[in-house]
Amino acid sequence: QVQLVESGGGLVQAGGSLRLSCAASGSIFSINVMGWYRQAPGKQRELVATITSGGNRNFADSVKGRFTISISRDNAKKMVWLQMSSLKPEDTAVYYCTATIAGRPYWGQGTQVTVSS
DSSP states (O other), X not given: OEEEEEEOOEEEETTOOEEEEEEEEESGGGOOEXXXXXEOTTSOOEEEEEEETTOOEEEOGGGTTTEEEEEOSOTXXXXXXXXXXXXXXXXXXXXXXXXEETTEEEEOOOEEEEEEX
């Protein structure tokens, strides 16, 4: 079991930046992949970025060059961060932290990001 708690969402103007944080607790030694998904009103949840415990990163095309993802190296305290820059109104969504253990995903409660034009 893994528990995930996100923080850092909020309201920002277009072109601005935000940094999302996610702290994992529980069976953190078994985490293979951590990342972020988002869901806008009326749309399906979609991948934003993921990072493996080995540091391999994957980004949605829509955020490449604007978002970066990083993960803590301290196995006693597993955290993942999403640095978002050059934000656009279409980035507005609830952002969910996710962690995968043996193929099973766990989800945080989500944090709202709103980008005004």
